[in-house]
C-alpha cells in the first residue's frame with residue numbers, strides 16, 4: 001500500500017516538474033486500486049495520467065477483425081475459455097487499443113508494448129458495441 | 145451410419161423422401177409435463193404460404209389443443225423457411241399426442257407423451273450437480289477424504305451412501321457429446337436440446353432469444369404448489385450454464401447479460417455465486433454490461449438482501465432474510481484447494497468468500513421458511529473447469545467440497561424425511577485413475593515414476609482434516625488421475641501449487657493452441673502431443689454415462705439406465721408439478 005502510494009505521488013510530481021514527453025510506463029498490476037464485487041476503482045496514478053502518453057505491456061488478444069485499428073490487450077495470454085464467443089468472456093481488466101493507423105494485426109498471442117494516449121472511464125465503441133474502461137488511443141505497438 | 149439415418153427417417157414418419165422435411169418442435173419422443181408451458185413450432189422448408197400447409201395434433205386444430213392462438217411467419221427472419229408458431233402452449237390432459245405437419249406430399253409426424261403427476265410425495269428437492277462429475281472424481285475424492293487401507297475404504301462419501309442409483313445418459317439432439325447448458329436444460333426442463341442451448345429447442349431463428357422455449361423447473365416451482373421457493377447456488381459465475389439452466393431461455397449460453405435479466409424475471413429466492421460484472425451498469429468500472437441497468441439495485445428494490453462476503457451472507461440468514469442475492473467474486477469463486485489450503489487463485493483479492501458448504505447451509509436456512517417447500521440446485525462447478533485445465537487435484541478437492549455440501553443437505557433432510565436429494569454430474573470428462581506417481585521410484589522420466597498394477601501403491605496423503613481435505617497435496621506418492629483427451633501440453637505429474645494449470649496458450653494464428661512452455665521447463669515434465677483437434681485448448685467432455693445417486697421421497701424412481709431428461713420427470717413427479725391439482 002505504502003509503496004504504491006509513494007510511487008503514485010512520485011509519478012504526479014514527475015508530471016508536474018516537466019512537460020510530459022516521454023511516455024510513462026504503466027502496468028496491468030496498477031491499473032486499479034481495488035477489484036470489488038460492486039465494481040473497481042481506478043488507481044490514483046491512472047487517473048492522474050489521463051490524457052497523457054503512456055506505455056503498457058501485455059498480450060494482444062486475437063483480433064475481432066484481421067485488418068483493424070482496434071484490439072484488446074490482456075494481462076496474460078488468453079488461454080482457457082472453452083466457450084469464448086462473446087465479449088462477456090473477456091477478463092475484466094482488459095485495455096482496449098485504438099491504433100493510429102490500420103495495421104494487419106499479426107502479433108496475436110505475442111507480448112507487446114503499446115504506446116499512446118491514455119483514456120480512462122466507461123466508453124462504448126460505436127462500431128462494435130464493445131464496452132471498455134481503459135483505452136490507449138492514437139497508439140502504436142512493438143513486440144517485446 | 146446408414147442404419148441410424150434410416151432409423152431417424154422412420155421415427156420422423158416421413159412419407160416423401162429427398163428434400164429436407166418440415167421440423168416440428170418439441171421433437172419426437174418428447175416427454176412433456178402436463179400443464180407445463182412450451183412453444184410449439186413447425187418449420188417448413190422452401191418458405192411456403194400459410195394456405196399450403198396443414199398441421200394437426202391428434203387430428204385436431206393445434207390452437208384448440210394447445211390453448212393459444214397460432215401465428216404463421218412466411219420467410220421467417222428472411223430465411224428460406226416459413227414458421228408456424230404457438231407460443232406459451234399447454235396441454236393439461238396426459239396421454240399420447242401425434243402431431244402431423246403436411247406440405248404438399250410431404251408429411252412429418254412426431255409423437256409426444258404428456259405425463260401427469262400423481263399425488264405429491266416430496267416437500268422439497270435438492271439437486272446437486274457436480275459439473276463434469278465422473279466416476280474417477282468420486283473414487284479419487286473417496287480415497288483422499290476417507291482413506292483406503294488394504295483395499296477397503298475407511299469411510300463412505302455422503303454422495304455414495306444413498307439407497308438409489310442409476311446410470312444417466314447425456315447425449316443431445318445434435319451430438320453424442322454435450323455441454324453443461326444442454327445437459328442442465330435436460331434436468332431442468334425434461335427436454336433434450338443441443339450444445340450451448342438453455343431452455344429452448346434449437347430451431348432456425350436468428351436471434352438467440354427467439355428459439356422455441358420450454359419451461360424450467362425454477363419457473364414451474366414458482367407458479368405451482370402455491371408458489372414454492374427456488375434456490376440457485378454455485379461456485380461458478382451465476383450466469384454460467386448450470387445455474388442459468390434453472391431460469392434461462394437462450395440458444396447461446398454466453399448471453400450473460402440476458403441471463404441476468406432472466407434471473408430477475410424468475411426471481412429465485414436464493415441466488416449465490418460469482419460473476420458480479422454482469423450485474424453492474426456499464427458506467428461502473430469492472431462492469432461487463434452493455435446497458436445502464438444496475439441489477440444489484442434492481443434485486444435490492446425487490447426485497448433481496450445483497451451480500452458479497454461470507455460474513456454478510458451468514459448475517460443475512462441470521463437476520464431472517466427470505467431473499468438473498470450473493471455475489472462473492474467478479475469471476476468464479478475460488479475452488480476448495482485454493483480457498484482452504486494453498487490460498488492461491490483470487491483468494492487475496494476476495495479474502496472472505498464462502499465455500500459451497502456454507503452457501504448450502506444458508507440456502508437451506510432461507511428456503512425452508514417457505515411453507516410450500518422449495519427446489520434448490522447446488523452446483524460444484526469447478527470439478528468441470530479443473531478437468532478442462534487438466535488439474536486433477538483441484539477437481540478432486542472440489543468433489544470433496546461437493547460431498548460436504550451433500551452432507552449438509554442430508555442432515556437437513558434427516559429431520560423430516562420430506563426432501564428428495566439427487567446427486568449427479570451433468571456430463572462426463574475423460575478422467576481415469578491409472579495408478580500413483582512415486583517420487584522414490586528410480587528413473588529420469590515422468591513415466592518411470594508412474595506405478596501401475598502392483599506398483600500402484602497406496603498414496604501417502606496425510607489423514608484428512610475435519611473437513612475431509614488432506615492438508616498437503618504435493619506428497620511423494622500421489623494419485624495419477626489422467627485425462628484421456630488433451631491438447632498439446634507439458635505434463636508435470638505434480639499438483640499445481642502456484643495456481644490452476646494453464647495447459648495451453650493461443651498460437652500466433654489466433655485459432656490453434658500450443659503447449660504452455662512454462663510447465664515444459666519443470667523437472668521431469670513430459671511433452672504430450674495432443675490427441676484433440678488443434679483448436680482445442682483444454683480437456684473435453686465425453687459421452688460416458690454418469691452415476692446418479694439419490695435418497696428421499698421419489699428417489700426409488702432412479703434405477704437402471706435413464707436418459708438425463710428423466711431426472712426432470714422424477715423431480716416433477718415427486719413434487720406433483722403436473723396439471724390437475
Ligand SMILES: [Zn+2]
Nearest residue numbers: 276324528529
Ligand atoms: Zn465443461
